[in-house]
Amino acid sequence: NAGVMQNPRHLVRRRGQEARLRCSPMKGHSHVYWYRQLPEEGLKFMVYLQKENIIDESGMPKERFSAEFPKEGPSILRIQQVVRGDSAAYFCASSSQGALNEQFFGPGTRLTVL
Amino acid sequence: KQEVTQIPAALSVPEGENLVLNCSFTDSAIYNLQWFRQDPGKGLTSLLLIQSSQREQTSGRLNASLDKSSGRSTLYIAASQPGDSATYLCAVRPRMGGGSEKLVFGKGTKLTVNP
Numbered sequence: 001n002a003g004v005m006q007n008p009r010h011l012v013r014r015r016g017q018e019a020r021l022r023c024s025p026m027k028g029h030s031h032v033y034w035y036r037q038l039p040e041e042g043l044k045f046m047v048y049l050q051k052e053n054i055i056d057e058s059g060m061p062k063e064r065f066s067a068e069f070p071k072e073g074p075s076i077l078r079i080q081q082v083v084r085g086d087s088a089a090y091f092c093a094s095s096s097q098g099a100l101n102e103q104f105f106g107p108g109t110r111l112t113v114l
Numbered sequence: 115k116q117e118v119t120q121i122p123a124a125l126s127v128p129e130g131e132n133l134v135l136n137c138s139f140t141d142s143a144i145y146n147l148q149w150f151r152q153d154p155g156k157g158l159t160s161l162l163l164i165q166s167s168q169r170e171q172t173s174g175r176l177n178a179s180l181d182k183s184s185g186r187s188t189l190y191i192a193a194s195q196p197g198d199s200a201t202y203l204c205a206v207r208p209r210m211g212g213g214s215e216k217l218v219f220g221k222g223t224k225l226t227v228n229p
Binding site: 031033035041042043044045048055056058059091093095102103104105106107108110 | 118148150155156157158159160163203205215216217218219220221222
């Protein structure tokens with residue numbers, strides 16, 4: 001009964017490169033959430049997806065960031081042309097259907113932009 | 115706009131003490147509230163989930179209460195141990211339209227339990 005899986009756990013990119021972060025939800029979960037934790041800050045919501053649909057992207061920066069959750073495979077958070085300010089821990093969570101259901105978090109991907 | 119505040123930001127206690135961590139939120143329209151534990155460089159471990167209709171939840175040495183009308187929750191840790199040292203995060207799920215189910219987090223309380 002594997003939990004939420006994220007890879008890679010650590011990712012180093014140079015400014016201007018692309019970063020791809022992957023999240024596999026818990027078995028049976030069809031809702032995925034991405035959060036970002038900047039140094040010395042709390043976790044901030046970025047985007048909420050269900051299979052093949054973006055439900056709420058109100059926390060996503062307007063440029064360079066995109067997310068998808070295809071019918072098959074993991075959810076992907078993609079950051080184009082990374083800048084130093086993108087350095088953070090990115091957490092994925094999943095839940096089964098319904099607002100009352102608990103969100104379970106993955107171990108996170110720590111992105112460092114040189 | 116929902117905001118979550120946790121006080122204190124840091125707390126250091128000797129082993130064996132009972133302690134209380136505080137969380138407040140500005141809008142009482144919530145589905146539920148969760149307490150998490152985060153160890154340095156690690157992910158989040160869910161400790162307790164309280165639905166808006168509930169007043170408290172207990173798990174082992176942990177007890178969380180919820181007073182939705184006043185916008186407050188407390189996490190009580192009994193007989194603290196050095197292994198309890200971590201950052202404790204409080205998060206609420208706002209009741210809002212549009213189908214969003216996001217969590218709004220506080221910045222956390224960093225707890226150190228000294229042997």
